Amino acid sequence: MSAPSSGGASRDGYGAALLELANDPRVVVLEADLGKSTKSCHFRAEHPERTVSLGIAEQNMVSVAAGLASCGKVPFASTFAIFSERAFEQVRNGVARPGLVAHLCGSHGGIHTGTDGSSAQSIEDLAIYRTIPGMTVMHPCDDLSAKALTMQLLNHKSPSYTRTARNKTPRMYDEDTIKELKIGKASMLREGVDIAIIACGVMVHKAVTAANNLSKEGIHAYVVDMHTIKPLDTELINKLVSTCKGIVTVEDHSIIGGLGSSISEYLSTTKPTKITMIGVEDRFGESGGSEELLELVGLTVERIEEACRVL
Amino acid sequence: MLEDAAKRCRQHIVKMVHKAGAGHPGGSLSAIDLIVGLYGTQMRIDASNPNWTDRDRFVMSKGHASPAVYSILHEIGFLSQSDLDGFRTLGSVCQGHVDMKWTDGVDFSAGSLGMGLSFGIGCALASRMDEKEYNTWVMMGDGETQEGQVWEALMSASYHNLNNLNIIIDRNRIQNDDFVDVQMEIGDIASKVASFGWAVKEIDGHDMELVIDALQWASSTASPCAIIAHTVKGKGVSFMEDNPSFHGKAPNDEELMLALEELQ
Incomplete structure (x- = not known):
């Protein structure tokens, strides 16, 4: 078990947030044998009396969290994103339906998770959780934003699912800009003119890189970190489409049901706008290095640039 | 006296299901003596303060037997006759399956089998972490133990x-499609549960004296206790x-x- 690192992966931000949230006695952490990976291990080390180990049993973990929530606790349960899906019905029927506020974190989300192979690469988690009424769904892009958003869950009124990532990513926020971060309010990372790139998770820094490159060609793209997939920040989207001729969405997630889908659903029924969705096409991954896999499925800076040029 | 209450509950159950034209009478009638015994001798609750944080919790995991729960909640003042009359109708507090979001006195939202004991564990952990005295009772069906989450x-x-957590298994031997041993033999459930450390x-889940004694045994034993109640589906x-x-x-x-x- 390593200490929380600075400039780490979003899962490090989650772990750091739990430690700070421990000051509130209502906070309880639940684990299913992956605390070292999801980073709830730091909370466990400091507060074993408020950490509940359920073993490799995700369905039980989620339902235990529901029971804790019903008795006034604020439970934070985590496992790999993919294994959380095993407890989808427990989240749907046991947590969200009765209106209980429990928080689920799925780490190692996305195809970039890498060499473990396709069984560990959740590319549908954001899609399935956002279908649950009243559920907040988030996918922060770096450790600072993951920490800030997790901290805000302490007094959040809805159950939530947060996807964190395994790998370190460059920080998109600093100690000042992070103060503006709010659940449900997307962050404008880069101002532009006529195109908007809306991204989440590990793809946000690639979106910024692409926008920086494009500016040298005279194409000025906004870059938005849509860390909250649900509720969607439609206010910002409305503002963007009033000046932009098109939107490029970028996510390490299936193009079916994720960030791109949710923006398309909104705009197609309000202000039809040209959208290019960059994500994992309808396919599974395989073993490989993170960057190799992202390249394999077309989640690259070059592809984002090309999509913007074509738009 | 509790036998009389159980008889009245049986009448409520068949009337409710008849009026709704739908519902689950068999598993409600098999469970009702256990539920009446539990509410009559163990449950510390207050109809005038249904959300009392220190109340005992009853998690009805076999939530299709909701008429049994509604009938006892009516007997002890949580639900009115008109509430019972609305069972399964639009907007009614008496939903098809027990639901904590809709009904005062209901501590769990059921309907999908196999989740109640886990929920009860959450309640029991919270009670212990907060150094409270409240206990959690979970009732599940015998067919329900086919769900892996139960284990x-x-x-x-x-x-x-969890000393403050106990379960009652309504061993009525019948599930939705047929007899339990036809659908999926669960065998010696008592030995299996005991082998998990309980x-x-x-x-006999219809002998009120034995029911009350077993509940008291579970309440006073310093480990999680399971009462395997042999019952008759549709009893009465x-x-x-x-x-x-x-x-x-x-x-x-x-x-x-x-x-x-027959229920006079």
Whole structure:
């Protein structure tokens, strides 16, 4: 078990947030044998009396969290994103339906998770959780934003699912800009003119890189970190489409049901706008290095640039 | 006295299901003596303060037997007759399956089997973390133990040594489609639960004296306890007894009259 690192992966931000949230006695952490990976291990080390180990049993973990929530606790349960899906019905029927506020974190989300192979690469988690009424769904892009958003869950009124990532990513926020971060309010990372790139998770820094490159060609793209997939920040989207001729969405997630889908659903029924969705096409991954896999499925800076040029 | 209450509850159950034209009379009638015994001797609750944080919790995991729960909640002042009359109708506090979001006195939202014990573990952990005195009682069906999550939960409750948590298994031997041993034999459930670290007692779930004694035993034993209650599905109405077709079927007008005659 390593200490929380600075400039780490979003899962490090989650772990750091739990430690700070421990000051509130209502906070309880639940684990299913992956605390070292999801980073709830730091909370466990400091507060074993408020950490509940359920073993490799995700369905039980989620339902235990529901029971804790019903008795006034604020439970934070985590496992790999993919294994959380095993407890989808427990989240749907046991947590969200009765209106209980429990928080689920799925780490190692996305195809970039890498060499473990396709069984560990959740590319549908954001899609399935956002279908649950009243559920907040988030996918922060770096450790600072993951920490800030997790901290805000302490007094959040809805159950939530947060996807964190395994790998370190460059920080998109600093100690000042992070103060503006709010659940449900997307962050404008880069101002532009006529195109908007809306991204989440590990793809946000690639979106910024692409926008920086494009500016040298005279194409000025906004870059938005849509860390909250649900509720969607439609206010910002409305503002963007009033000046932009098109939107490029970028996510390490299936193009079916994720960030791109949710923006398309909104705009197609309000202000039809040209959208290019960059994500994992309808396919599974395989073993490989993170960057190799992202390249394999077309989640690259070059592809984002090309999509913007074509738009 | 509790026997009289159980008889009134049986009448409520068949009337409710008949009026709704749908519901689960069989598993409600098999469970009702256990529920009346529990509410009559163990549950510390307050109808004037249903959300009292220190109340005992009752997690009805076999939530299709909701008429049994609504009937006892009516008897002790949580629900009115008109609440019972609205069972399964739009906007009613008496939802098809028990639901904590809709009904004062209901501590769990059921309907999908196998989740209640896990939820009860959460309640029991919260009680212990907060150094409270409240206990959690979970009722599940015997067919329900076919769900794998039940065994995840049984394992974790004894691992966490939850003295304030007990379960009652309504061993009525019938599930939705047919008899349990036809659908999926569950075998010697008492031995299986005991092997997961629980104290186990088997009783006749319709003998009120034995029910009360077993509940007191569970309440005072310093480990999670399981009461395996051997019951008769549809108990109290001859043509529903041991009859799989009344798992989830409402009596018609004539059958209601016959049932109420038998339940006088």
